[in-house]
Amino acid sequence: MKHGALAVLPLALGAALYGFAFGLLAAQVGFPWWGVGVMSAAVHAGSSQIVAVEQFASTQAVLGAALAGAALNLRYVGIVASLSDVLAGLSLRAKMVAIHITGDENWALTMAERAKSPDIGARFLIGSGAVMICVWTASTTAGALAGTVLPDLERFGLGFAFTAAFIAMARGLWRGRAQVLPWAVAGLATIAVVLLGLPKAYAIVVGTACGLVVSFALRRRSVLA
Numbered sequence: 001m002k003h004g005a006l007a008v009l010p011l012a013l014g015a016a017l018y019g020f021a022f023g024l025l026a027a028q029v030g031f032p033w034w035g036v037g038v039m040s041a042a043v044h045a046g047s048s049q050i051v052a053v054e055q056f057a058s059t060q061a062v063l064g065a066a067l068a069g070a071a072l073n074l075r076y077v078g079i080v081a082s083l084s085d086v087l088a089g090l091s092l093r094a095k096m097v098a099i100h101i102t103g104d105e106n107w108a109l110t111m112a113e114r115a116k117s118p119d120i121g122a123r124f125l126i127g128s129g130a131v132m133i134c135v136w137t138a139s140t141t142a143g144a145l146a147g148t149v150l151p152d153l154e155r156f157g158l159g160f161a162f163t164a165a166f167i168a169m170a171r172g173l174w175r176g177r178a179q180v181l182p183w184a185v186a187g188l189a190t191i192a193v194v195l196l197g198l199p200k201a202y203a204i205v206v207g208t209a210c211g212l213v214v215s216f217a218l219r220r221r222s223v224l225a
Helices: 002-007 009-028 033-043 046-059 062-072 075-082 092-100 104-116 122-147 160-173 177-195 200-224
Strands: none
Touching: 002 009, 002 104, 002 122, 009 033, 009 046, 009 104, 009 122, 033 046, 033 122, 075 104, 092 122, 104 122, 177 200
16 A cells, blocks of 8 residues: 555645645635535545536536536546456455545556556555545645635636646547547537536536447447448
C-alpha cells in the first residue's frame, strides 16, 4: 500500500488545488462547508460533484443535480469492470472499499504500473486511492471553509477552473481519430438539448447516451468486418 500511496502524491497535489477551487465556489453558491466535505467523502468524484453543484445552484432541483452527476459517472462502469483481475481474491467488503476510493487518477496510475509489472495489484490501488480520497476531502472542505469568508470569487473568473478541469480530463481520455465520430455526436446532441431549453442535466444524459450508441455501433461493425 505504501508504494501506491507514495506514487500517487504528485497527482494528489494537482487534485488538491482543483479541490480547493471547487470547495470555494461550492460554498459561494450556497453549500455549507460541512456538506461539501461529506459529499466529497461519500461521492468522491470531482467531475460529477462539479456538475451536481452547478445544476443545483442554477435550478435548486435535487433530482436534476443527482441525474447530472450520475450521468457523468457512467464511465465508472467500465473502470470497475477493468479492475476485476486486480480485485480478485479480496472479500466483498474489501472490494467495495477499493471501488469507492478508486478515482480517475489512482485507477489510471494503477493500470499503467500494472502494465509494467503484473505484481501491481489491489494493495497499490487501495494505497493510492486512500491518499486521493483523503486529499480530495480535505482540500474541498478547506476550500469551502475559505469560501465562507472570502468575497465573491466568481467575478474574478475562478469558475473557469471547472471548465479548464473538464478540458484537461477530456484531453486525457482522447485516444485518437477513431473517437472523432462518437465525440462529435455526443457534443452535437448535448448542444441541441441545451438549445431546446431543456435542463443541462438532461443534455448530459442525452449526449452521453448518443455517444455510447455510436461508439458501440462502430465497435460492432469493426468486429463483424
